[in-house]
Amino acid sequence: MIAPRDLARNLLVALLLGGLILASLWILRPFLPALIWAATIVIATWPLLRGLQRRLWGRRWLAAGLMTLALMLVFIVPLALAIGTAVAHAAEIIAWAKSLAVLKLPEPPDWVASIPLVGDSIAETWRETVAAGWPELVKRVSPYTDDALRWLAARTGSVGLIGAQLLLTVVLAAVLYADGESAAERIRRIGARLAGARGTAAIDLAGKAVRAVALGVVLTALVQALAGGLGLLVAGVPFAGLLTGLMFVLAVAQIGAVPVLVCAVAWLYWRDHNAMATALLVWAVIVGTLDNVLRPVLIRQGADLPLLLIFAGVIGGILGFGLIGIFVGPVILAVAYTLLEDWTNDPEGER
Numbered sequence: 001m002i003a004p005r006d007l008a009r010n011l012l013v014a015l016l017l018g019g020l021i022l023a024s025l026w027i028l029r030p031f032l033p034a035l036i037w038a039a040t041i042v043i044a045t046w047p048l049l050r051g052l053q054r055r056l057w058g059r060r061w062l063a064a065g066l067m068t069l070a071l072m073l074v075f076i077v078p079l080a081l082a083i084g085t086a087v088a089h090a091a092e093i094i095a096w097a098k099s100l101a102v103l104k105l106p107e108p109p110d111w112v113a114s115i116p117l118v119g120d121s122i123a124e125t126w127r128e129t130v131a132a133g134w135p136e137l138v139k140r141v142s143p144y145t146d147d148a149l150r151w152l153a154a155r156t157g158s159v160g161l162i163g164a165q166l167l168l169t170v171v172l173a174a175v176l177y178a179d180g181e182s183a184a185e186r187i188r189r190i191g192a193r194l195a196g197a198r199g200t201a202a203i204d205l206a207g208k209a210v211r212a213v214a215l216g217v218v219l220t221a222l223v224q225a226l227a228g229g230l231g232l233l234v235a236g237v238p239f240a241g242l243l244t245g246l247m248f249v250l251a252v253a254q255i256g257a258v259p260v261l262v263c264a265v266a267w268l269y270w271r272d273h274n275a276m277a278t279a280l281l282v283w284a285v286i287v288g289t290l291d292n293v294l295r296p297v298l299i300r301q302g303a304d305l306p307l308l309l310i311f312a313g314v315i316g317g318i319l320g321f322g323l324i325g326i327f328v329g330p331v332i333l334a335v336a337y338t339l340l341e342d343w344t345n346d347p348e349g350e351r
Contacts, residue, residue: 216299
């Protein structure tokens, strides 16, 4: 039995340690998103670093430098190109936006009403929208658009802040590339101190979950975006580069690249490019089915986790933590799921 003096001392020590941890996290709060991103990138690409190090005569500093340069090309250069493209086509974008005010919506095609179950209601809503005109449509959509833009701004911040976070992420990733083994060993020791062998296993599982999400979600989104962007480029759709980046973000968010491709198909039909629109529609169906084939295979290669668990973690993580929740959500669910499985299957717990 613990003496009252020992109980008070242990409680005071726990409170002091908890206060120090919270104060440290509060001080590091501006750097935590970049640190989480850097750790995620390093964990996901660590096998590439080790393979590159073997090919460079075992020199870690050279392999880390090349990986850091690759990260700068992947993150910093696309952001700069996107900003440059938007600035270069600013006049064209403004003119296009002004042209929407005088745009006349067409009547629904005959085949819309022939759609089973919902065709008549869609055609009727379409006719009401045409009769009301473009200003009425803008008035109906604007509340949802404003909410979406506010949500997006709250999750991402300004362009300058995004650039600073990306640069800090690259710098922290370079540090972790140079000395990642010691950082991993410290985290394993913390896990072992907290929960023994299960704590170490939970740390290893978290790393596997990060790699699984990186392989299954991000790589699949990249393949979908590149395939969709190639279709847009061949079809002659304007701003194919920006739309490719948008498709990548939507695919990572588990929405997929199909909405962008469908809008492009509608635009081509609007411009009477029927053959190209039909070809792009077929390509959109192919691109839309890529995630159903690639994602399960890639996730299974990273970690033996249920696909539904990864999917729920990605969606819930985005809603709860923003873009970084793509990795935080699946990691938390994967660790909790495995610990629960170990606890329920532990024969010692039945005694």
